[in-house]
Amino acid sequence: xxxxxxxxxxxxxxxxxxxxxxxxxxxxxxxxxxxxxxxxxxxxxxxxxxxxxxxxxxxxxxxxxxxxxxxxxxxxxxxxxxxxxxxxxxxxxxxxxxxxxxxxxxxxx
Numbered sequence: 001x002x003x004x005x006x007x008x009x010x011x012x013x014x015x016x017x018x019x020x021x022x023x024x025x026x027x028x029x030x031x032x033x034x035x036x037x038x039x040x041x042x043x044x045x046x047x048x049x050x051x052x053x054x055x056x057x058x059x060x061x062x063x064x065x066x067x068x069x070x071x072x073x074x075x076x077x078x079x080x081x082x083x084x085x086x087x088x089x090x091x092x093x094x095x096x097x098x099x100x101x102x103x104x105x106x107x108x109x
Contacts, residue, residue, distance in 0.1 A: 024051060024108065039076065051075040069104045077101060 044056035085091040
């Protein structure tokens, strides 16, 4: 994925009804500065809050996703981490999406 691209996938679980969880987008973002809460703060400033985020998120949407989809944590996951390695140059570590987040996605599709 290029450095400056966000990949998005619209998700909906409402069947056309309007509710707190009527619109959600699954996205892939690249951290540039590594500052604390970088993704959460920037998305919140743009009006696109991370679901389940109690600091920067929307309480109504968080309650709705907890009640209807079992989301009890921020829907945020570092699937890959690339760091400088003193001997090999780069180290890349990947992790699958946790079960609780996969379950939410399955309910939304």
